[in-house]
Amino acid sequence: xxxxxxxxxxxxxxxxxxxxxxxxxxxxxxxxxxxxxxxxxxxxxxxxxxxxxxxxxxxxxxxxxxxxxxxxxxxxxxxxxxxxxxxxxxxxxxxxxxxxxxxxxxxxxxxxxxxxxxxxxxxxxxxxxxxxxxxxxxxxxxxxxxxxxxxxxxxxxxxxxxxxxxxxxxxxxxxxxxxxxxxxxxxxxxxxxxxxxxxxxxxxxxxxxxxxxxxxxxxxxxxxxxxxxxxxxxxxxxxxxxxxxxxxxxxxxxxxxxxxxxxxxxxxxxxxxxxxxxxxxxxxxxxxxxxxxxxxxxxxxxxxxxxxxxxxxxxxxxxxxxxxxxxxxxxxxxxxxxxxxxxxxxxxxxxxxxxxxxxxxxxxxxxxxxxxxxxxxxxxxxxxxxxxxxxxxxxxxxxxx
Amino acid sequence: xxxxxxxxxxxxxxxxxxxxxxxxxxxxxxxxxxxxxxxxxxxxxxxxxxxxxxxxxxxxxxxxxxxxxxxxxxxxxxxxxxxxxxxxxxxxxxxxxxxxxxxxxxxxxxxxxxxxxxxxxxxxxxxxx
Numbered sequence: 369x370x371x372x373x374x375x376x377x378x379x380x381x382x383x384x385x386x387x388x389x390x391x392x393x394x395x396x397x398x399x400x401x402x403x404x405x406x407x408x409x410x411x412x413x414x415x416x417x418x419x420x421x422x423x424x425x426x427x428x429x430x431x432x433x434x435x436x437x438x439x440x441x442x443x444x445x446x447x448x449x450x451x452x453x454x455x456x457x458x459x460x461x462x463x464x465x466x467x468x469x470x471x472x473x474x475x476x477x478x479x480x481x482x483x484x485x486x487x488x489x490x491x492x493x494x495x496x497x498x499x500x501x502x503x504x505x506x507x508x509x510x511x512x513x514x515x516x517x518x519x520x521x522x523x524x525x526x527x528x529x530x531x532x533x534x535x536x537x538x539x540x541x542x543x544x545x546x547x548x549x550x551x552x553x554x555x556x557x558x559x560x561x562x563x564x565x566x567x568x569x570x571x572x573x574x575x576x577x578x579x580x581x582x583x584x585x586x587x588x589x590x591x592x593x594x595x596x597x598x599x600x601x602x603x604x605x606x607x608x609x610x611x612x613x614x615x616x617x618x619x620x621x622x623x624x625x626x627x628x629x630x631x632x633x634x635x636x637x638x639x640x641x642x643x644x645x646x647x648x649x650x651x652x653x654x655x656x657x658x659x660x661x662x663x664x665x666x667x668x669x670x671x672x673x674x675x676x677x678x679x680x681x682x683x684x685x686x687x688x689x690x691x692x693x694x695x696x697x698x699x700x701x702x703x704x705x706x707x708x709x710x711x712x713x714x715x716x717x718x719x720x721x722x723x724x725x726x727x728x729x730x731x732x733x734x735x736x737x738x739x740x741x742x743x744x745x746x747x748x749x750x751x752x753x754x755x756x757x758x759x760x761x762x763x764x765x766x767x768x769x
Numbered sequence: 770x771x772x773x774x775x776x777x778x779x780x781x782x783x784x785x786x787x788x789x790x791x792x793x794x795x796x797x798x799x800x801x802x803x804x805x806x807x808x809x810x811x812x813x814x815x816x817x818x819x820x821x822x823x824x825x826x827x828x829x830x831x832x833x834x835x836x837x838x839x840x841x842x843x844x845x846x847x848x849x850x851x852x853x854x855x856x857x858x859x860x861x862x863x864x865x866x867x868x869x870x871x872x873x874x875x876x877x878x879x880x881x882x883x884x885x886x887x888x889x890x891x892x893x894x895x896x897x898x
Contacts, residue, residue, distance in 0.1 A: 467869050603864065675825070676829050677804075677825065677826050677828075679828055680779065680826070680827060680828045680831055683771065683776065683779050683828045684779050684828075687776055687779065687780045716803075741895050749782070750831075751823075752785065753782055753823055753824055753825070753831060754805075754823060754824070754825035755796065755805055755807040755823040755824070755825060757785075758825070
């Protein structure tokens with residue numbers, strides 16, 4: 369049996385999405401900037417997709433800028449604000465658990481003289497809203513805090529932070545722009561830019577059964593962004609380059625599908641996630657769930673298996689046809705432990721023994737039953753193989769259970 | 770990422786456990802990553818008659834520990850003393866460069882086990898291959 373439980377890394381492109389995209393590779397191949405009929409049909413498809421994306425998050429279509437994905441959206445938001453505010457000065461607030469697309473961008477700006485505050489998180493991975501308030505300085509221009517974490521699924525109090533920044537503005541502080549990376553939450557939670565109170569929001573198609581290589585940045589009307597790419601005047605002069613119409617059409621379709629019966633779909637996924645966690649906890653000693661137990665996405669379960677190396681578990685699972693990830697999928701080439709789980713205060717061993725299971729609408733209960741069965745076997749084998757004093761505790765517990 | 774031989778040793782580790790009456794035991798830890806291999810061996814009449822291994826850590830460490838036992842059981846001690854890192858990596862097909870230290874750890878475990886059994890350690894030149 370093949371079971372794909374790495375949907376936070378990427379999802380399969382939905383058949384309806386592929387079908388919607390196909391004509392735009394061939395007969396509808398026009399450039400949306402062309403004035404002839406081919407171009408106008410491409411333009412119509414582009415604007416329809418823009419409406420579909422905007423509808424999913426409660427934005428106006430003119431506030432959607434299509435980009436190549438979540439990484440570019442994060443770069444455009446953060447560097448765009450820094451550019452508009454004048455390079456080599458200003459202060460940005462973010463957190464220690466952001467995606468590398470935000471962290472690396474912030475570090476690059478630090479090299480140029482921007483000051484960055486990286487807020488810590490609680491044991492559950494939550495940002496303290498009051499701490500955001502205390503971090504604000506006179507020259508703070510931007511706060512960038514992810515909506516939901518890609519490794520743990522923990523959901524940040526974005527709405528409260530949005531209110532806090534609004535209050536700071538009302539009290540006389542120069543406007544502090546608020547960006548959130550919502551790549552993991554869009555399509556998993558109801559996301560509305562008005563209730564969140566954000567000025568910019570990053571999205572990616574391939575996390576919601578759309579194609580890879582396309583995403584969007586929501587930019588609230590009136591927000592001035594500097595440029596990070598130079599070229600033509602596409603996307604209301606915010607992102608040059610010929611629009612990738614097939615991918616954009618796929619993204620639009622994926623957004624429409626994601627918005628349909630969202631809560632029922634996610635409730636079913638949360639039930640599967642809870643079932644997996646319950647079964648593993650009942651059948652394997654020394655399993656610990658990472659992240660906040662309440663403020664969490666329905667589709668991610670991050671678990672640490674005591675006395676087991678996550679990569680060994682991952683490889684052994686892969687050999688049984690089960691795909692999961694350990695640490696952050698984007699960091700798996702590095703030997704460093706997950707910066708997210710480290711920021712949560714997990715011990716080195718807990719970080720090392722962590723696996724992320726991420727579900728999709730296509731995940732079935734039969735698949736979870738199979739995954740539980742093989743994990744029980746593999747953890748038992750790996751613990752059996754470990755030197756005695758490394759695994760004695762869990763092995764003895766296992767013998768009693 | 771890993772060869773089919775590494776995968777096979779992960780799925781079916783060989784000679785796991787600990788000998789009841791070993792001639793020697795090598796128990797080594799990589800201080801950087803905390804990977805660990807514990808090898809027990811029994812030597813009879815100049816031959817490495819039996820070996821059992823336990824290991825914890827990343828996949829190549831488990832595979833290196835497992836394949837090590839296949840390389841040493843039934844061999845003359847004089848042959849075993851000549852084994853080096855590249856014998857481990859060759860037996861596993863290949864290892865990513867960043868994981869080469871796992872093969873070194875297996876050879877270190879072997880060396881310690883031989884030393885604790887009173888044998889001369891493996892040829893240092895051989896282990897640096």
